[in-house]
Amino acid sequence: MMLRIRSRDGLERVTVDNPHTTTVSELRRLIEHQLGIPTHNQTLSTNQNLLLSKSPEDLLRFTDMTNPNAPLSALNLGHGSIVFLAYDGERRVPGPAVFSPAGSFGRKMTMDDLIAKQMRVSRQENPHCELVSFDRDCANAFQHYVNDSLAFAVKRGGFMYGTVSEEGKVEVNFIYEPPQQGTEESLLFFRDPEEEKLVGAIAAGLGMRSVGFIFTQTVSQAKKDYTLSNREVLQAAEYHAESGLKEWVTAVVKLEVNEETGGADVHFEAFQMSDVCIRLFKEEWFDTDIKEDQDPKLSIMKKEVVVGVKDIKEVDNDFFLVVVKIFDHQGPLSTTFPIENRNTQVPMxxxxxxxxxxxxxxxxxxxxxxxxxxxxxxxxxxxxxxxxxxxxxxxxxxxxxxxxxxxxxxxxxx
Structure with missing residues (x-):
């Protein structure tokens, strides 16, 4: 049986004998033998958020694979399943043979080949913004609408406006929702330049500016093993690049199952798209023609990039995400007036x-x-x-x- 092991180095494979007899402890030894990562240095989980952890304390939250005697079948792991792996330090990842600039058998490398060899994709450890703080009223107005009126069945989005301090603290004080159409998997904004001109003038008069993009993920997306889909990465990168603001924040709102109550809670997550992601977008490395059968957790490049020591065209979306801490505050504005561009027009x-x-x-x-x-x-x-x-x-x-x-x-x- 083959298990896919996803780490910061990308996707690798480990072969196990039988999920009913192989335990977590034995899987750790196989990873050490086949991938060269010592068992004591491994944190394993079936939760993809493991790869977004920033500290040893964060890793302690992932306990689903801490029982060394648990058989893999008890964790619903079968042939082709993904296990997420975090580890400290560096290691040499087996990759393709290294060729001289002329290539093997006399093949000459083009300038595009040379540039591609230099485009490295790695995780960005720290965001440019210290934190993002949401005005409680505007955050509640947004999440109540998508929860109560849309039931998280279709996507919804908006642009966040507020302030950025010298220390990089982003405060969101209102959310503008442009004309849009959402489906289960995609979100399309119908940008209205005249309306956005009014929004910009109001924000400027209040001492604010656009500071981020917020959108919801649907309940159908919650069943899939990605943080952001490839479509969402492209959209978030587009608006980040358009803003010209290094502290620009991308916020995701979704339903998460509450294991204690059996119900579902609305959950906010915040990220920055990494510097290399914005560069790749501006320089048009992303393949924007996304096929229906394409794995949504992978972004496809037009040319190979270097991840670890591998030259690949399929990049795990998590490489582009930098986690941002979330706080809340009571801002200077109320949010009791009907909100624009929803199901009905706002009458006078x-x-x-x-x-x-x-x-x-x-x-x-x-x-x-x-x-x-x-x-x-x-x-x-x-x-x-x-x-x-x-x-x-x-x-x-x-x-x-x-x-x-x-x-x-x-x-x-x-």
Whole structure:
């Protein structure tokens, strides 16, 4: 029987006799014999998140293969199953023969061959951002919609806006959801330049900017053994490259089974796409023509890259992910106004309802909601009115009476 062993070096294979008689302890000895990794230096798990661990403490969380006497069949491992392996230190991975620049039998290497030999893909240990902190209200508004209205059956996404500190701390204070169409496996944004111009003006007036991309994975994806699919890697890399922000964050929202209650909990994960991933995307190394039968946990390159000492075209997506710590905070904006580009259009009477519901608050607090400001911005001067209103919100000062009258009249006319 053949088991696939996935480590930071890529995918390798180990041959075992019988899953019913072979134990975890015997598998460790086979890995030592066949792959050259000492048994005491091995951490094994059937959970792919093992490969994202950053410290010895993280490794202790993976306990499913710590019983040395457990037979492999008890872990549902059979022919072709994947076991994830983490280890410390360096080792020499058997690879193809090394040729002189002229190649064997006189084959000459082209300039593309030479460049490909120099393109190395390895794990990036540290992100450029120290952490990402989500405003609780905007995070809840996003996850409640995909959970309650979409039941995580189709994908949903948005762009995160907030601030980046000098230390690299990213704070997300609102999420803009562009027009889009989601399926079980893919997410398509219908980018609206005019609407995004309004979003950018509101963010700038609030002292914020775009800081990341957020999307959901569906319940059908949760059954598959990848962190991000190849389609998701391409989309995340595209938006990261477009942003020009080294601290740009990619956030994933998904349902995870709660083993204690038997139910499912909404779970947030945050990553940065590695520097080499962004470089590969900008230089068009990725094969973007993804076939239906293609393994979603592997990204296909147009030319071979070097992973470890192997020249390969199929790269495990986990090589491109750098884990980012997640925190939360209470930001300066509310998220009680209806959110744009969902199943129904936001009617102007929503403005009237919102203002009536918040009439006991100071006017500046009543309009301190990005989604409300986006509705107002469609009818106001982008160069004068929007900056004036957002400055009041940012500095928490009184909104001039003229603007209050104007906004009240817009609500009354609905």
């Amino acid at each position: 009477r929503a403005l009237k309802n919102h203002l009536e519901r918040t009439k006991n608050l100071p006017f500046v607090k009543r309009i301190a909601d990005f989604h409300l400001l986006l509705v107002l911005a469609r009818f106001l001067d982008l160069n004068a009115d929007v900056p004036a209103l957002t400055e009041c919100i940012q500095t928490e000062t009184t909104v001039p009476e003229g603007y209050q009258i104007l906004i009240d009249s817009m609500a009354s006319a609905a």
